[in-house]
Amino acid sequence: MGSEESVRDATGGDAGSAPGAADDRCAAPVGRRGFLRAGVLAAAGLAFVRPLFGETAAGRLGAGDGVRPTAPSGPDDEMTDAVRQVLKDKFGDRPITPGHVQLDIPTDAPDGRAVPTILDIDLPITATSYVATYHLLVDHNPDIALATYHLGPANGEGPIETRIKMRRTSYVRAIAEMNTGELWSAAVKVFVGLNGCG
């Protein structure tokens, strides 16, 4: 009985097939039960991995601010090595703190050729404390460091508005560099329809 059971498992539960007629297209045939078992394991693994992804995405750059609650997590949420390199080239090992920066950008952008983007900060702007530079980064664009806006104390409080191109669904990151050297950031995941970069 036990041996018959194992044979049926190995042939995918096909009762009509003779023993030894296992499907030779597959080097290691997986029976239905084995498949189900693997599925349960995979689901458990995903349930474990998903919060992990969320945590890393919400970590260093404040990703998760402005993301809709139903946003599916996935490989796009991980910061790529190229983005890390850009951040390292720009800021070295200086800490980048999520907060204070407001990045107004639609979470759904059907046309990646023009995505309206507004950058602002909720800190008071004075002659001694002002935003020296806004950095705008898009994770999966050909140019990750998309634009920088150097301002000064003569500008006063107010938003920077522009329109950017996006290649595909990706995080958009805004980093405000204060004249004192502090770095504040915000990140929004934007779902892009049409490729605007080529």
Add this chain to the structure above:
Amino acid sequence: MPMTPHTVPRAAAPATPSLTFAMAAGAPSAVGEARILLPLSVARDAVIDVRALLVHPMDTGFFRDAQGNPIPAYFVNAVTVTYGGEQVARFEWTSGISRDPYVRFPLRASREAPVQVVWKDNKGAEYHQSVDVKFA
């Protein structure tokens, strides 16, 4: 505060539909046409929104034309803003900025002086536009 822009210095070329971000095929006919918009009334020391727009294709270099030939990269990569001769802002752009680049930025209107914006593209061309801040 009424935000109707009124100060619209126009270049000699007539207004083109591309100013409203029309995605017309081919290069726009008036590359380099630039506009700066200020609020209708400006109070002394008020922070105003300055809007600047340039007609430029901003080609990334990744697209091809209808014949399959690559369209070379052609985009504005440096913008400087001066107010009464002093530089108050500087922007570094890539081809990731959309066609007909538009930017809005704050400026404290501390004196009656011209605001000048200079755009430079990767082929070395420069485009100028300026508008006077006047207190009303």
